[in-house]
Amino acid sequence: MKALQITELTGPDSALSPVDIPEPEASHMLTPGSGVVVDVVAAGVSFPEVLQTRGEYQFKPDLPFVPGAEVAGTVRSAPEGSRLAPGDRVAAMAMLGGFAEVAVAPDFLAFPLNDKLDFAQGAGLILNYHTAYFCLRLRGRLAEGETVLVHGAAGGVGTASIQVAKGLGAASVIAVVSSDEKEHVAREAGADEVVRSDGAWKDEVKAFGGADVIIDPVGGDRFTDSLRSLKEEGRLVVVGFTGGSIPEVKVNRLLLNNTEVVGAGWGAYVMAKQKVNREIGEALEPMIDSGVVKPLIGARFPLDRAAEALKLIDGRGATGKVVLDVAPQT
Numbered sequence: 001m002k003a004l005q006i007t008e009l010t011g012p013d014s015a016l017s018p019v020d021i022p023e024p025e026a027s028h029m030l031t032p033g034s035g036v037v038v039d040v041v042a043a044g045v046s047f048p049e050v051l052q053t054r055g056e057y058q059f060k061p062d063l064p065f066v067p068g069a070e071v072a073g074t075v076r077s078a079p080e081g082s083r084l085a086p087g088d089r090v091a092a093m094a095m096l097g098g099f100a101e102v103a104v105a106p107d108f109l110a111f112p113l114n115d116k117l118d119f120a121q122g123a124g125l126i127l128n129y130h131t132a133y134f135c136l137r138l139r140g141r142l143a144e145g146e147t148v149l150v151h152g153a154a155g156g157v158g159t160a161s162i163q164v165a166k167g168l169g170a171a172s173v174i175a176v177v178s179s180d181e182k183e184h185v186a187r188e189a190g191a192d193e194v195v196r197s198d199g200a201w202k203d204e205v206k207a208f209g210g211a212d213v214i215i216d217p218v219g220g221d222r223f224t225d226s227l228r229s230l231k232e233e234g235r236l237v238v239v240g241f242t243g244g245s246i247p248e249v250k251v252n253r254l255l256l257n258n259t260e261v262v263g264a265g266w267g268a269y270v271m272a273k274q275k276v277n278r279e280i281g282e283a284l285e286p287m288i289d290s291g292v293v294k295p296l297i298g299a300r301f302p303l304d305r306a307a308e309a310l311k312l313i314d315g316r317g318a319t320g321k322v323v324l325d326v327a328p329q330t
């Protein structure tokens with residue numbers, strides 16, 4: 001099969017090489033001897049793949065390896081007892097191996113793909129939307145009628161968080177973005193208010209009444225202003241650090257305003273909890289049916305131009321989900 005391998009840790013420009021390698025067997029590293037084999041139509045591209053090209057991601061497979069955490073396509077084979085059958089449309093978290101014509105995922109991370117979504121949207125579903133649900137509901141304890149603020153709101157996790165917050169009944173979602181184009185994307189995703197990261201966003205958010213839950217995939221020096229933007233009993237959910245630096249908290253602020261900082265690491269949490277994956281997938285289905293959850297696809301590239309996809313994300317140019325078209329959509 002055709003695939004891309006990371007052969008050296010030299011960054012998005014040069015780390016990937018096209019290869020012709022044997023198809024994988026129906027066995028995944030998380031479920032040895034068992035796995036859902038997928039004929040890949042679309043592969044999602046995300047920050048971890050950029051980091052992997054430099055050897056900077058926490059999970060460091062031996063070289064060479066096929067990157068690509070998530071895919072959508074059709075099931076070629078599924079293990080006994082699976083709710084999936086050959087020919088089913090599927091969205092699957094393979095962790096690795098997605099930049100290829102055939103990939104394998106553990107059964108507990110493979111979900112029937114709702115008819116409302118195409119394969120590109122399926123390739124943008126699990127990482128971002130399961131993370132968004134996990135962060136907002138399970139970690140941020142979002143309740144109906146609350147106000148949510150989302151940093152990096154035009155990005156993959158950001159657009160997903162806007163939509164899932166609306167699906168969970170948030171009264172208002174405020175998006176923080178850095179450009180006009182990203183403002184447009186955040187509004188398309190469903191944001192009620194949009195503020196600019198280079199403006200007086202904290203004061204604007206306070207004028208809106210503050211936030212009950214803040215989703216922060218950016219970190220960096222805006223963290224203290226995020227804490228100041230929380231309402232009493234508000235929760236700031238730490239999701240990532242695309243801004244580069246890892247912020248520090250003066251905990252007296254938490255005491256003075258009765259607020260919380262909550263860590264949210266979706267991958268580490270759900271890998272060992274198969275039931276939670278199923279529950280998150282089921283909770284998202286009605287949101288997909290109603291149309292509130294609808295992954296926004298930004299740039300699309302053929303498999304052999306994956307380096308361009310990685311560079312787009314690396315250069316802060318991505319909006320929504322970046323996707324590789326591996327096979328024609330049928």
Ligand SMILES: NC(=O)c1ccc[n+]([C@@H]2O[C@H](COP(=O)([O-])OP(=O)(O)OC[C@H]3O[C@@H](n4cnc5c(N)ncnc54)[C@H](OP(=O)(O)O)[C@@H]3O)[C@@H](O)[C@H]2O)c1
Nearest residue numbers: 152155156157177178217239240241242243264265266316
């Ligand atoms: N905790 C978890 O379980 C979990 C799960 C999935 C992903 N993540 C992490 O969440 C983060 C966001 O992922 P994503 O897929 O949403 O990424 P993305 O689509 O590239 O979006 C990230 C956003 O961060 C903002 N940003 C601010 N400073 C930046 C900089 N210096 N370089 C790049 N972006 C910058 C950008 O928005 P503006 O330009 O508008 O500021 C950008 O839209 C990543 O760190 C990822 O690893 C965590």
